[in-house]
Amino acid sequence: MNPQNYLNWNVDPVVFSIPEFNLPFSISIYGLILAAVLAYFGYQAIKPKSTSKKQPESLPEWKVWALFLVSFIVGQIPFIFINSPSIGSIGPIEPRWYGLMFAFAFISGYAIGFKLFKDAGKPQEELDRLLIYVLVATIVGARLGHVFFYEAEFYLRNIHLIPQVWTGGLASHGAAIGIIIAMYLYAKRTAGVTFMWVADRVVPGVAIGGMFIRIGNFFNSEIIGVPTDLPWAVVFEKVDMLPRHPSMLYESILCIIVLVSLFAIYNKYDKNPPEGSLFGAFLVILFSGRFLIEFTKETLADFLEGATFDMGQLLSIPFVLIGAWILWKKVNWKKAGAPLKR
Numbered sequence: 001m002n003p004q005n006y007l008n009w010n011v012d013p014v015v016f017s018i019p020e021f022n023l024p025f026s027i028s029i030y031g032l033i034l035a036a037v038l039a040y041f042g043y044q045a046i047k048p049k050s051t052s053k054k055q056p057e058s059l060p061e062w063k064v065w066a067l068f069l070v071s072f073i074v075g076q077i078p079f080i081f082i083n084s085p086s087i088g089s090i091g092p093i094e095p096r097w098y099g100l101m102f103a104f105a106f107i108s109g110y111a112i113g114f115k116l117f118k119d120a121g122k123p124q125e126e127l128d129r130l131l132i133y134v135l136v137a138t139i140v141g142a143r144l145g146h147v148f149f150y151e152a153e154f155y156l157r158n159i160h161l162i163p164q165v166w167t168g169g170l171a172s173h174g175a176a177i178g179i180i181i182a183m184y185l186y187a188k189r190t191a192g193v194t195f196m197w198v199a200d201r202v203v204p205g206v207a208i209g210g211m212f213i214r215i216g217n218f219f220n221s222e223i224i225g226v227p228t229d230l231p232w233a234v235v236f237e238k239v240d241m242l243p244r245h246p247s248m249l250y251e252s253i254l255c256i257i258v259l260v261s262l263f264a265i266y267n268k269y270d271k272n273p274p275e276g277s278l279f280g281a282f283l284v285i286l287f288s289g290r291f292l293i294e295f296t297k298e299t300l301a302d303f304l305e306g307a308t309f310d311m312g313q314l315l316s317i318p319f320v321l322i323g324a325w326i327l328w329k330k331v332n333w334k335k336a337g338a339p340l341k342r
Contacts, residue, residue, distance in 0.1 A: 001227070001243050003235045010237035013096045013220050020091030027087045028079035030163075035068075035075030040132065042067050085164070101216030106135060108212065109205030116201040119271045126193075130186050134202060137182030138175045139165060145174010149311055172210070172290075173315040179206065196330070199279035204262045207282065211255035217248040224248075225296040245296035254289040261285055276330045283323025287316040 046067065047059055079086075110131055117127045146169040147155045147162055155162055183202055187195040217223045221236040225245025233243035262278050269277075294312040 001229050001233075003241045003243065006231075006233045006235050006243040008235045008237055009218075009221060011097075011219055013098060014094045015097060015100060016095060018091055018093035020089050022089045023087065028076055028084045029086060030084040031076040031079045032072075033075075034078070035071040038075055039068055039071040042071060097219035098213075098216035101212040101219070105209030105212040106131070109134075109209045112205045112208060113201060116204065116266075120201070122193075126190060129190075130198070130202070133182040133186045134179055137178035139170075141178015141181070142170035142172065142175035145171030145177065149174065149315065172213075173312070173319075176319065194275065196275040196279060196326075200273060200275065200277065203279055203282035204259055204266075207255045207259040207262065207286070210286075211252045211259070214248045214252040214255065218246065218252075222248070223251075224298055225250075226298055228296075247293055247297045250293045250296065251290065254286065254293065257289070258282060258285050274331045274333055276326045277333070280323045280326035280331060283319045284327065287319040287323070291316040291320065 043059075043064075046063060110127070113127050113130070114124065117124070143162070143165050149171055151169070179202065180199075183198045184195050187193050187198045190198075214223075221238040224236055224239055225247035227233075227242045228245050229243065230245070232246070234246045235241055235243050261281060265273050265277055265281060291313050294310055294316070297310070297312065299310045
């Protein structure tokens, strides 16, 4: 197989670079995470409450800045005494295509969620709260999924490395589990919605988000496929000079197919689909496709070398079965989901 006969991919994953500059003091990374949590709950406590008579007043800008400043200071204080990863300098700042695609994933997912919540007559505040649940669940779930599904032995010997998401290592199946847990917790804490209703409004955003994230994987030359001589094979020069399946692009196309299918159901039922129909269809189509695409991928888990199915396929099977069960047993296809009353 002559590499010159195929697309040769060697794009720099960095979009642009800004030189390093030193900070006057070190900033704890865990302190920043704690500050974000404090700022969120602090804002919930001080924001004006809405009433049935009038719209709530906007929060004064100085209070918002004061909240962020106090949250930052309080978040850093514990880590003056507790060792944690810290930032002593900023830079070189190198935004990467993968990070950019990750941002596009959440922006596009939020835009779709905004439309679906608006169609259902739900306030934007509920969507904003849901976004926090899903964002945290995606990152935590994807990280823990990679840790326990693919490199458990290594991370059990290096537990301190588990929180270091920035070093790489995220698993989509772990993200799926995390998002399902987040949707359940959100539904339990939100009046007037059920888990299935929430899931139906989240999965279209997850589908388009998955499309962007897999494009990010393509820029990074990761999640590569096995060698092939098919005409659309790609030579990932950062890996080797063998023409390979662009498996991440297959998954990106799969996500588009899922999104189109979900909106076909959504529009067929005049924006009020039977509860569970979108969620069930999402699970069946996405993870059936993932099962097939895994045949084109390099195996990630070393302990499954030579096995009939790889870890990605083994993890996909339960999702497909759950989705099929939802579509068969839980969805009333003869009746569109009734609008939920608040």
